[in-house]
Amino acid sequence: MKFLIVGAGGIGCYYGARLLEAGHQVTFVARGAHLERMQRHGLKVVHEDLHFNRAVDAQAMTPLMQQHACAEYDLIMLALKSGATSDWLTLAADWLNRAETPVLSLQNGVDNEPMIAAALGNARTLGGLAVRIGGHIIAPGHIEAKGPAQIVMGHWPQQAESNTALEALAQTLNAAHIPARITPDIRYExxxxxxxxxxxxxxxxxxxxxxxxxxxxxxxxxxxxxxxxxxxxxxxxxxxxxxxxxxxxxxxxxxxxxxxxxxxxxxxxxxxxxxxxxxxxxxxxxxxxxxxxxxxxxxxxxxxxxxxxxxxxxxxxxxxxxxxx
The missing domain is CATH 1.10.1040.10 (N-(1-d-carboxylethyl)-l-norvaline Dehydrogenase; domain 2)
Structure with a gap:
């Protein structure tokens, strides 16, 4: 699969490293010194069960939208701070609306999914949460993470029946050593x-x-x-x-x-x-x-x-x- 991780902080970089190790394609969206370091020297992620240090595809959001179509990606994983969600949806509105790529929110709070759904529709909105993980940028291009780093996810706002695409995503994450489970009621989670x-x-x-x-x-x-x-x-x-x-x-x-x-x-x-x-x-x-x-x-x-x-x-x-x- 081809993943776009928007918000390449501690959480986003850890999950991206896991996906890269499993053979998937991952693009990280970052900014500032962290972005520059990843572009020049790659990404280092240290976890009790993972030691990742290699070149990665890291870009700023605006150049990425100019060079790549949203439809190129199978999933967008949104790991921004919650206060940045609205601004990102506004910045990327035209780009996002040219495709049907789903967006999985892995953010704090309970208001991100409603914003995403208002902009893109419920069908493209996946609610999610990163559970039992601590991950932080300790220096540009260098992440330290700890914990089992589980993901709980589900269609917004509820899922009445099984969904083949979501089940396939869960299997992909689990195979990449990202423990993932689907919930029928993501708002509750x-x-x-x-x-x-x-x-x-x-x-x-x-x-x-x-x-x-x-x-x-x-x-x-x-x-x-x-x-x-x-x-x-x-x-x-x-x-x-x-x-x-x-x-x-x-x-x-x-x-x-x-x-x-x-x-x-x-x-x-x-x-x-x-x-x-x-x-x-x-x-x-x-x-x-x-x-x-x-x-x-x-x-x-x-x-x-x-x-x-x-x-x-x-x-x-x-x-x-x-x-x-």
Missing amino acids: LWKKLLINNGVNPLSNGVNPLSALTGLDTRSLTADPVLGRTVYAMMQETAIAARADDVSLSEADIDDMFALISQFDAIKTSMLVDREKGRPLELDEISGAVIDRCQRQGCHATQTELIRCLLQLEVRPVQWRPLTA
């Missing part, structure tokens, strides 16, 4: 992942209401008796928010996801890495989605609102001045 993302990502970014705690990984965060309770409360708020999308998350779902993140190997969350590198945080796409949907239902996501507020204050610090007579 996306909201289940948001339980973790909203509960852990903002807090492990290093801000806590009661202390100057910074840089905690997921395991350290959930093991702390106070912060662990805060994480669980934010997960409960996420479950309430999901009802606005007609998704029902039970207390058992919350318990399962809390146990999962508590037992998973300690990783740096994407927000923590973004903060360390001075990049924009996915606050609106993760915490904002929970806050907005709770408000639609006439309630408040109190813990999530507080953590987002503190993070925003940290990003845009206010200068303190003493009170003078």
